Amino acid sequence: GESVGLHLPTLSVQEGDNSIINCAYSNSASDYFIWYKQESGKGPQFIIDIRSNMDKRQGQRVTVLLNKTVKHLSLQIAATQPGDSAVYFCAGYTGNQFYFGTGTSLTVIP
Amino acid sequence: GAGVSQSPSNKVTEKGKDVELRCDPISGHTALYWYRQSLGQGLEFLIYFQGNSAPDKSGLPSDRFSAERTGGSVSTLTIQRTQQEDSAVYLCASSFSSVGIDTQYFGPGTRLTVL
Numbered sequence: 001g002e003s004v005g006l007h008l009p010t011l012s013v014q015e016g017d018n019s020i021i022n023c024a025y026s027n028s029a030s031d032y033f034i035w036y037k038q039e040s041g042k043g044p045q046f047i048i049d050i051r052s053n054m055d056k057r058q059g060q061r062v063t064v065l066l067n068k069t070v071k072h073l074s075l076q077i078a079a080t081q082p083g084d085s086a087v088y089f090c091a092g093y094t095g096n097q098f099y100f101g102t103g104t105s106l107t108v109i110p
Numbered sequence: 111g112a113g114v115s116q117s118p119s120n121k122v123t124e125k126g127k128d129v130e131l132r133c134d135p136i137s138g139h140t141a142l143y144w145y146r147q148s149l150g151q152g153l154e155f156l157i158y159f160q161g162n163s164a165p166d167k168s169g170l171p172s173d174r175f176s177a178e179r180t181g182g183s184v185s186t187l188t189i190q191r192t193q194q195e196d197s198a199v200y201l202c203a204s205s206f207s208s209v210g211i212d213t214q215y216f217g218p219g220t221r222l223t224v225l
Binding site: 091 | 114153155213215217219
């Protein structure tokens with residue numbers, strides 16, 4: 001079946017540093033990807049998306065990079081803040097269904 | 111505007127009982143999705159609705175699980191004869207449509223605990 005996975009289950013960064021969260025996907029036909037942020041006790045929150053015809057997309061303090069050659073995408077968070085502490089996971093869209101990774105727990109150290 | 115809402119936020123039930131979970135999507139969103147998130151696991155797709163019909167029920171784990179949507183709005187997910195392995199957070203999401211790709215907006219979830 002389809003899979004979208006994350007390399008690391010946990011990540012700790014110092015406040016102010018940049019964070020990089022990685023995600024690998026298995027289906028080269030996946031044509032759309034989303035990064036979600038999930039804070040404790042809340043539902044996933046949309047952060048940024050990217051289509052497969054793009055390599056990079058930037059938002060406010062966040063950048064998503066897509067490498068279709070190795071089927072890998074990453075989420076970069078600039079100047080990480082305590083409020084960024086959450087679980088981050090990626091979702092890939094294939095056919096009519098989204099596939100989700102298990103998530104990386106980001107902890108920001110003040 | 112109002113986001114996706116779910117009720118109850120927490121549900122504790124005894125094994126063997128039936129439970130009903132409710133989802134109110136964002137007004138105007140025709141597509142509605144149910145997911146399950148078990149402890150330490152990723153999101154597991156259960157079912158999605160386009161309007162009142164459910165084109166894809168492939169994720170329902172067993173015939174104890176069913177869902178309906180009436181009036182193209184509110185949806186209920188019913189779990190009959192609950193088992194302990196049903197304990198999870200059940201998340202609902204809605205999107206403007208399911209044709210092509212649309213961002214899904216999630217509700218806060220219902221935490222189900224089966225004792």
